[in-house]
Amino acid sequence: MNTNIKRRVFLKGSLAAGTVGVAVGAGLLAPQAVMAAWPKGAFEAKSIEDALGASLGGKQTSASDDIKIKAPDIAENGAVVPVSISTGMGGVESVALLSAGNESPMVAQFVMGAGGIADVSTRIKMAKTGDVVAVVKAGGKLYANRKSVKVTIGGCGG
């Protein structure tokens, strides 16, 4: 039983690595110049911690109620879940949006530019019931808040 599980994990891992390799080889992940700024590692990470490390440069977050997440308690359709994140914090550099139940939890990252105010909304896909995690980088520190969203029909895969 135990070995079986390990074998599964191994297969999954090597398969994933294989597809990425093939995609790169075939030029599917082309124009590198365009993609240069895109934090690829963050979006391919399978855990929230890894995703944060790759996108915001830190894994430690402190919980903050100053981050407001607006999302439905129950999402009937996981393919379209409206989410809004806002915070009253000053000096926000970046806002990351993650969905804990997804294959790759990292959904989106918003980088504030000149005069940027940390108040963003978008619509995301959620594979299954889980937490929507908002991570705000302000003054070099990471703050996180989460909200549980119940998904009736998953929005990733078929």
Next chain:
Amino acid sequence: MAKKSIKIRAKVKGGVTTVKALMNHPMETGLRKDKKTGKLIPAHFINEVKATSGGNTVMTAYWSGAVSKNPYISFKFSGGAKGDEIAIAWNDNQGGSDSATAKIK
């Protein structure tokens, strides 16, 4: 690509500009299967959205395929004025791109 793939609404109120934009894009995750052939549909999604106004980048968004189809985005920034132009441009993972401009109302 559709003729006009980005719709932008920008409004300034009390010194804060609220921008709302809708884009036309399939946003395929790469995990979905084609029902007829059973083959995976290759990932095709917008991975970078850049908004500029008055020569400054006001917001950059990096996305994965987990943003919904025909993505909607809204964000705010301070410093915009009535009549200023706001430009939004996106790039996707297959090399596609588009941009549009609108006047702040």
